[in-house]
Amino acid sequence: MKTNDIGLEVKDTLVLVEKLNKLLANYQVYYQNLRNFHWNVSGPNFFELHAKFEELYTTANESVDEVAERILTLGGRPFSSYGEYIENSSIQEAKEVHDSKEMVSITRDNINTLLDLEREALEAASEQGDEGTVTLMSDYITAKEKIVWMLSAYLR
């Protein structure tokens, strides 16, 4: 059995690295969508949404770095170019969105896509006894579920 630097089986971690890279790619597009909304939001909810999108992209920025560095810790190479992100992201780039509620709705959908990927990664990590990745994904999932609840309340 070939193991990586942290003692996990390489064959298993390759599967996980692929999942984490997909998560990373989706995260990057989500991040840019939030910047788009932060900049272009307008209307009576400008101040709260402008600030909320900033809060979300700041958290996303930190998570992107954590996911990429987790991939490196597992012995993989994180996707590092826009081309790789676009190619591997199921989250679509938001183009010109004018309605602030639609921005919130897209954000919620994007977060739900990330949630699916995180649950998938958690399951794979759990099967491989990769407690570090399990904990990381678990924290992300808990935080995102709360945000989805808040965004849903906003949209009701």
Ligand SMILES: [Fe+2]
């Ligand atoms: Fe700003």
